[in-house]
Amino acid sequence: MTGSHQTLALVLFSVFVAVTLGITTWVSRHRQGSAEEFYAGGRLFSPLENGFAIAGDYMSAASFLGISGLIALYGYDGMLYSVGFLVAWLVVLLLVAELVRNCGRFTLADVIAARMAERPVRIAAGSSSVVVSVLYLVAQMVGAGSLVALLLGGTSEAARSWTVVGVGALMVIYVSLGGMRATTWIQIVKAVLLMAGTITLTVLVLLRFHGDVTALLSTAAERSGHGLDFLAPGLRYGGDWTARLDFISLGLALVLGTAGLPHILSRFYTVPTARAARRSVVWSIGLIGGFYLMTIVLGFGAAALIGPGAVRASHASGNTAVPLLALDLGGGAGSTGGTVLFAVVAAVAFATILAVVAGITLASSASVAHDLYRSLRRRHSTPYSEVAVARFAAAGIGAAAIGLGLLARDLNVAFLVGLAFAVAASANLPVLLYSLFWRRFTTRGAVWSVYGGLIPAVLLVLLSPVVSGSPEAVFPGLDFHVFPLQNPGVVSIPLGFLAGWIGTVTSPEPPDAARHAETEVRALTGAGAV
Template identity: 60%
Template sequence: MEQEINPVINMIVFAAFVAVTLFIVFRVSRRKATENEFYAAGRSFTGRQNGIAIAGDYLSAASFLGICGAIAVAGYDGFLYSIGFLVAWLVALLLVAELLRNTGRFTMADVLSFRLKQRPVRMAAALATLAVCFFYLVAQMAGAGGLVALLMGFDDPAATSITIAVVGALMIVYVIFGGMKGTTWVQIIKAVLLIAGAGIMTLMVLMVVRFDLDELLRMAVEASPDGEAILAPGLRYTNPVDFLSLGLALVLGTAGLPHVLMRFYTVPSAKEARRSVVWAIWLIGIFYLFTLVLGFGAGALVGPEVLADAAGGENAAAPLLALALGGPILMAIISAVAFATILAVVAGLAITAATSFAHDIYGSIIKRGNVAPGAEVRVARFTVVVIGVIAIVGGIVAQNQNVAFLVALAFAVAASANLPTILYSLFWRRFNTGGALWSMYGGLASCVLLIVFSPAVSGTPKSMFPDGDWAIFPLSNPGIVSIPLAFVLGIVGTLVSKPEDDHDVKQAEMEVRSFTGAGAEKASEH
């Protein structure tokens, strides 16, 4: 099958996509953009446009490459990712979308520091944002390296590393010149292409089995070395607690993802924010139904053993399925869509991390709000370069890891470091600065430490460092420990800390604004 891969066709399609999107980015960008334009696109997008962009931001390499590969190899256990990623949006819709848009301006830290002490809370929120973005970026970079290595026929890890560096460089260009507006348009284009491409492939798989899902599952079982075990839980997650920990991280993580939360500030009102989430849920839900067919289709028509030997491993399932269904041309198109997926998501992550550093750390903490016009944007653009370099190094280290698994770690960090403080800030009157700091730092530190000492990093052949063995924590995903711990620390920190002098006044003002929107538009104009 690998002999049918045509690197020339793949390169032409890739280059065409990059050229078109770069043209769009330069067309909509403004070199001397204000903070409002660079961070929030001037709040000029409608709910429908933002909903499509959210789907583009959320449907990452994990959703397309990682989940298809996980289902092809692990069956039922792989589909857990689709279910978790989708159900998570209900938490975001019901609990945070509208309230965040009413309360904040550009970043998650705007909300968390609204009624708490500005500097310490902004610092904690910014560090948590940077940590989540780092884990997420590493996953995307790893996916990019494996994808392009497969398409170009690279066997040398050094060539894959160079590919990761090229993706990082493109990401830097998108964000520096396009800001949030350029990034959003890339995400809209990518979402349309991704959902359409996945829909076409799903239809082709169903045509192969004459629209008989039982036949598809039977073929997948026959092709799998594990037989009927792929249709039952426990093939990949033999430990039920590990399975539950992963599910908890996936379901609760979305409502704490800073790059998704930041999208709510690109619309003009809370109503449009809510509308954008409804659009996103529909698009994301349809896509994850496609992944079930595509995953088992890859298992049936490509085979887990072929995937195990392919460049990129499991992450090659969707491109190789396209090759089996429609030959090199379809493979090139689908792979370009996957490449677009990675570029769009890493651009969104980069601008979120850069905004957090420039707005929260530089503008609010270092400069104490006394920032010269345009200075924050310049710092943000410089930060993008630094973030790009760090992400490239991380992606090289994490080569051959399943990207859905890597993203699940980012979800665990988001749910541990961000979600408890967001919910307490919005819904608990007694909550204070001490509780926020205990929860964010405690959740972040415990989650990252447990990841470092888990089988995800060392101790198994599939670990990031397979030759090392310092895995003293038994679970691959720490969510079941770090998330409840962060909630408990928020309560303890609040009860042992003295509330601020103007606590009641700020709390009342935040309640009015978050639930009614009064004053939100005024805050957006500053």
């Protein structure tokens, strides 16, 4: 890339970072010592504000960079991510949002512990939430590294590594100083910028083809090298039974995983009532639905105008398809329009990453402090000590995400998020649904459900082609994989539900009918909700 690209994009990066740091500094002047203020922003956000914040939290680097890249490389099969991410919100709206807001205070463990023995449940749910959050953070780190490596010439490993470190440092600052209130406003600003940038690119792609979607798809198929197969299922997930089962596994993870993501569940606590939580989800579905429809246009636009070969040459997994598309739409390399549009899109993508990592880090640090620390130090913990622990936890989680992000830097970010969704659907969703809807559910069932989904999901990922045994693996020179699928969801999700059922039916203690009745009334009516 030319010096003008680098200078303009870096200026825009700096402007966004300065604005978000300004928001964080301004918010930190208000009282952040109470747990309710730090974890939930005082529950003062309106449904519209929270809906934009949820959309900002959810539309991550995986959505903007990863999905478009997969569509540009694999056509129809890449659209599975767009469809799965969107359909998942129906599960959240119909089964989770309102009940979670009524039953909990700050974290997933609050909902489960409402009718269980607190300590084992909080330790299990808190551990699971941290694992899911770190996996999700890794995807954002990889996206940031890919973006800045493209900006600085595409081969700068040192720049990519320092970018990952810089993003990690910024997210720790956002969370430690500003808490939920600063994080929410950063996500709102990011959602507006991302929607504006995506709409602009979509309109420019359609104008290039004079509004003829058929011409867009035909050109994409011709340049793909696969012909009409590019527009049909099977290019990535076709062929043998392993690929087809991987398709089913990924679909299950995407549709069921959203309802178990800690940073999404924590957003329901930032509004005053359950009705407001439900309305927040409706607003977010509208924004997210429009966004994912546009990623399909951007993916096929990149295939048609850039070509999968050029996209793959820039980044093997396609993470740089959208910035390259912006460069072409603006007039090509060296043009003023191309320089400006590329820089704007790069800055928006970087803003996307910063906002999402802030939300994830806040949710995971809340799990460490509110669940793990509170369980292990029950007699000595106070709301103020919890907040202090959460701030220190943000630094530790950031360090772990930085290390893993450096290892996984060549993987597609949408694919990495798919792994996080699989772990969330395996460990968090079963225990959440059982707690809300099964009267006989017990503490043993809750603990077994979490670990029965979490441990198999993580082990299957470690023993899969994602880590070793393939050219695209984290360790391509090693081969210790024994599990053939890249996504563990089709195995680990049923195991999570099965473990919860077995733990409950073999539990020596009877279910607490009184506590369940109390929880059920609070979940359905909001009576007694915080």
